[in-house]
Amino acid sequence: MARRTQRFTEEDFDSLEGRASKTEQKKAVQRMAALGEQLAELSAKQIKNLPVEERLIEALEDVKLITSGEARRRQFLRIGKLLRNEDETVILSYLTPKQGAKKTAQLNRWVDRMVVQGDPAIKEFMKAHNAAEHHPIRQHILRINRDITKKASEEEIAASKLKLFNYIQQVALISDN
Known part of the structure; x- marks a missing residue:
């Protein structure tokens, strides 16, 4: 089998980033x-x-x-x-009344805690919600932190946080059953 003569570049990994x-x-x-x-x-x-x-x-x-x-x-x-x-935001908005405003506020606090605290908060969330998975949450948080360090616009940071919130809301809906 022939060996690959060239090394992987940063662009190679950037093209794969975000792919599931x-x-x-x-x-x-x-x-x-x-x-x-x-x-x-x-x-x-x-x-x-x-x-x-x-x-x-x-x-x-x-x-x-x-x-x-x-x-x-x-x-x-x-x-x-x-x-x-x-659009998952629209779908979740129809299911949110099942959770209530108190649960939605609690999930927003989880998002803020996970962004600030990282792995300890993720593990605590995973204990509370059995459908949660470590890797997707970590990927969302890494994107948010990358946006913050790159000094991205507030809209981009808010969009990244919304994606994390949507994932967490899905997990909470599934875990509650």
């Missing part, structure tokens, strides 16, 4: 399927009013008619796949 591994992609699909299960619990009227693609609304309505366990599982995976094309 296969495992992370699979776990994201599982998280989205779990969110789909919670969306399916909404009333038919609430499902109709969701600002999402028609295919997703039809899939959520179809899952209510499915009785077989395996067929439901596959349908939720399909819903999870369709959810990836949607």
Whole structure:
């Protein structure tokens, strides 16, 4: 087997940054399927009013008619796949009333604590929420800290924090069940 003659450059790693591994992609699909299960619990009227693609609304309505366990599982995976094309902030806003304002404020405090304290706060959050994973949280925090050190605009930092908050909110919704 021939050896690679050139060394990897910083650009090689920068091009890979932000890409999710296969495992992370699979776990994201599982998280989205779990969110789909919670969306399916909404009333038919609430499902109709969701600002999402028609295919997703039809899939959520179809899952209510499915009785077989395996067929439901596959349908939720399909819903999870369709959810990836949607704005997760909008989807989470429909599920947030299930959590309440107190829980949302608590999750915002978690975000601030994790950004400031790092790993100790992440481990504490993971103990409280069994669906949480260390790597995605750490990646979000590293992006936030990188934005802060690069003196990025407040909008960019807020966008990075929103991504972390959305992940944490998904985990909290899944863990509460």
